[in-house]
Amino acid sequence: MxxxxxxxxxxxxxxxxxxxxxxxxxxxxxxxxxxxxxxxxxxxxxxxxxxxxxxxxxxxxxxxxxxxxxxxxxxxxxRPDSHYMIGIDIGETRVRIELLDLTLTELARAEKPLAADGPRRVDRYDVGVVVEHLRTGVAEVLDRSRIATDRLLGVGIGVPGIVAEAPGEGAVVHGQTIGWNAVPLERLLRESVRLPEDVPYYIDNGARTLGQAEMWFGAGRGARSAVVVLFGSGVGACVVTDDLGQGRAVEWGHLTVRVRGRRCRCGALGCLEAYAGAEALLERWREAGGRPLADADEETALTAMLTAAYPEDGADGAGAEPDATALAVLEETAEYLGAGFSDLINLFQPERILVGGWAGLQLGARFLDSVRAYATSYALDHPAAHVRIGLGMLGPDAVTVGAAALPLAGFFARGGRQVEAGPRETAPAWRTALRGRAAQ
Missing domain, CATH: 1.10.10.10 (Winged helix-like DNA-binding domain superfamily/Winged helix DNA-binding domain)
Structure with missing residues (x-):
């Protein structure tokens, strides 16, 4: 009917x-x-x-x-235990796999480090290694929790890159900054991960899953429009115009902020990410004469840089002189980020801009005050006066939580049914007629 x-x-x-x-x-x-x-x-x-x-x-x-x-x-x-979700964050230093119930209570977790074997950062993203991490990690969280797979709403995965659908392949990842060129991630997972065929995979950009989490469960609740910024090794953003809807990922980190500027890891010149991402920030400190920790991962190295710049924040840095070079690089980075924020303000006029990601959380409120000042000075007066810029609330697990929310969103869209049942739709008569003409 x-x-x-x-x-x-x-x-x-x-x-x-x-x-x-x-x-x-x-x-x-x-x-x-x-x-x-x-x-x-x-x-x-x-x-x-x-x-x-x-x-x-x-x-x-x-x-x-x-x-x-x-x-x-x-x-x-x-009912919290009626269904479960798996959320996965393919991050910049590790792969995190979590199994959660409907209250988002974590029931089991597995973490797999992504360590570079060679001089290039992209080595850690060897597709075979990442898929193996996901295969073993999913098996571990299911074994520990003893959850039957027929109660899984699906597996949500946040990835660094653009996600597209390809016939016969499912979700395909174009991750230029990590060396992934049309990687058929969904097909590879279906071939290797031991899950029933009817368990769906939801693969999306990590900034979008972060935005989903903050809008549904964090600092974005109640906002009609927001931009959620993911600040890690690189930078990305999710634009949301409906508090319960799904936002869209934008490659904000690859806006050109300086013509013929620094080489970005995407290969272009002058991208925001080449100045404001944590990887670029540490490299610029090194070029300016700073001494980042040798052989340390980026999270540890950034912590050391912040301790050098703000010694009172360190456990044993009371009374030490700030590292003038680190301070200068951080201030320049704040200006680049502020200019990038002003673009978001002018283009989308959001109510809120929220900063998440491991680097954003490390830099914290003090750094954000400087970013906020630059953003409002570069942006148009009216939208700048109506935006609130702050930190996300969900901490380092936000991408994983947002990834787990992808199956949950699909569940809601289906009215709480795991599998859509119904009659097969038939093509309209005009389509059959036109195909007949094209075949003549």
Missing amino acids: EVRSGRTVRDLRRENRAAVLQRLYFDGPSSRFALGPATGLSSGSVSNVVAELVAEGLVEEAGSIDSAGGRPRTLLRV
Whole structure:
């Protein structure tokens, strides 16, 4: 049966289920009475949907509250152990694999270091090595948690690069900065990871998964529009225009900030990432006469640079003189980042800009104050006056949490059903006729 809007009754039922599930999930336990105004559904529709969800084990009772003059109202909540998600962050120093329940409680974790064997940074991203890390990591978290695979909503993966769909391959990753050229990551995982064929993979840019996490669960909640910046070895961003929708990743780190400038790891000249990414920041400190820790990973080396620049922040640096070279490089980096932020402000006019990623969290509020000052000085007055710039709330696990939220988003979109069942759609008559003409 089809309604006038073009949607079928099945579509409407799915949307009603999704509305109830999302309100219970994001707003916490609620009564049937309160769900009506919150979802815009009639009391009869709410009762029908809740009855379905309870019967399927997706929703359960969670106590009761007093009502005004009537019987106590039963509270409902999404059942935490009804389904599970795996979230994976293919990061810059390690691969992190987590298994979470619907409350985002971590049940098991595996971490696999990405160490470079040769002089080039891209060596650590050997595709075979990364896929093997994912294969063993997924097996480890499932073994430790003893979760049956039929209760998995899917596997979400945040990657450094652009993700596209290719016929017969699924998600393909174009990671120019890490040496990945059209890597068929989904196919490789399906061939190597021991999961049933019907467990979906959701592979997306790491900045987008970070944005998903901060908007749904972190510092972005309540904002109608935001830009979430991922600041690690490189820099990226996710632009979000709907607080419960999925944002879009933008290659912000590869905007040109200086014509014929420094060589970026993508191969171009003058990219923001060539000045503002942690890898470039440490290299510029070295070129200016600084002494980054030898043979240390980037996270450890950046910590040492910050301790040198701000010795009072170190465990035993009280009274030490700041490293003038490190301070100068950090201040120049703040100006480059501020200029990059001004582009985001002028282009998207967001309510908030949120900074995450391991390097962003290390640099912290003090550094961000300087970035904020440069951003507002370079941006147009009106949008600059209406944006709030701050740090993300979810810490170093934000990309992993956002990756786990990708299967969750798909689950909501399907109205809480793991597999869409229904009749096979037939092509419209005009398509058959035109194909017949083209074949003549």
